[in-house]
Amino acid sequence: MASSRKVLELFYDVVSPYSWLGFEVLCRYRHVWNIDLKLRPAFLGGVMQSSGNKPPGLVPNKFLYMTKDLERLAQYFKVPLSSPSNPFEAMFEKGSLTAMRFVTAVAEKETGGDAQVEKVSRELWMRIWSKDQDITQPASLIEAGLKAGLSASEIDELLKLAQSQPIKDKLKANTQKAMGYGAFGFPLIVCHVDGKPEAFFGSDRFELLAHCIGEKWVGPQPNKPSAKM
Numbered sequence: 541m542a543s544s545r546k547v548l549e550l551f552y553d554v555v556s557p558y559s560w561l562g563f564e565v566l567c568r569y570r571h572v573w574n575i576d577l578k579l580r581p582a583f584l585g586g587v588m589q590s591s592g593n594k595p596p597g598l599v600p601n602k603f604l605y606m607t608k609d610l611e612r613l614a615q616y617f618k619v620p621l622s623s624p625s626n627p628f629e630a631m632f633e634k635g636s637l638t639a640m641r642f643v644t645a646v647a648e649k650e651t652g653g654d655a656q657v658e659k660v661s662r663e664l665w666m667r668i669w670s671k672d673q674d675i676t677q678p679a680s681l682i683e684a685g686l687k688a689g690l691s692a693s694e695i696d697e698l699l700k701l702a703q704s705q706p707i708k709d710k711l712k713a714n715t716q717k718a719m720g721y722g723a724f725g726f727p728l729i730v731c732h733v734d735g736k737p738e739a740f741f742g743s744d745r746f747e748l749l750a751h752c753i754g755e756k757w758v759g760p761q762p763n764k765p766s767a768k769m
């Protein structure tokens with residue numbers, strides 16, 4: 541019954557590989573758990589700045605650990621994650637502001653669900669965190685949009701919309717919303733339980749999250765529970 545569904549908000553940025561893992565898991569579980577998943581594209585750079593946090597990859601040993609961690613997680617989660625050849629350039633020099641404005645524009649245009657936001661986000665992650673491809677240039681966004689099934693004219697309109705003030709403001713508002721839930725990094729998953737928000741940081745809290753919403757965690761591939769480790 542729609543009314544008994546628990547609302548889960550996923551705040552994410554495609555610059556964040558851990559967000560990709562959380563995103564794929566929740567997209568799989570949205571058909572398994574009694575949840576209403578809301579995708580909330582936001583800007584990790586803004587969260588870092590507002591919270592006074594620093595990207596963990598800036599500590600050399602953490603960076604080495606995360607590179608190894610992500611390799612193992614890619615296997616476990618069955619997500620084709622592979623670090624870009626120059627992660628510093630991809631994450632900190634080029635960043636994701638343009639890409640996240642584009643995703644925000646897709647979200648604003650889409651009515652009756654978020655299938656397009658899901659597909660476009662995935663295609664952008666495929667570019668930056670799987671194929672070592674750019675996500676900052678218009679041509680890159682066009683390619684991602686086409687792969688996600690949008691038409692050339694829709695993409696053209698979205699690219700223009702992405703540069704508009706209302707879309708810039710909307711991305712800021714989503715980022716501020718995450719800050720309101722205490723964000724210091726992504727992914728941030730906010731579960732609304734009995735009218736109260738419960739915020740979880742990371743893609744490694746699903747067992748606890750499931751417990752909090754009264755659902756069962758059966759591993760990262762709920763339709764193939766035998767594949768869990």
Ligand SMILES: N[C@@H](CCC(=O)N[C@@H](CS)C(=O)NCC(=O)O)C(=O)O
Pocket residue numbers: 555556557558559593594595596724725726727741742743744
């Ligand atoms: N342990 C978390 C790590 C998530 C994580 O490191 N997220 C990065 C972005 S990719 C972040 O925002 N980190 C902030 C922090 O660690 O303080 C997981 O497994 O998902």
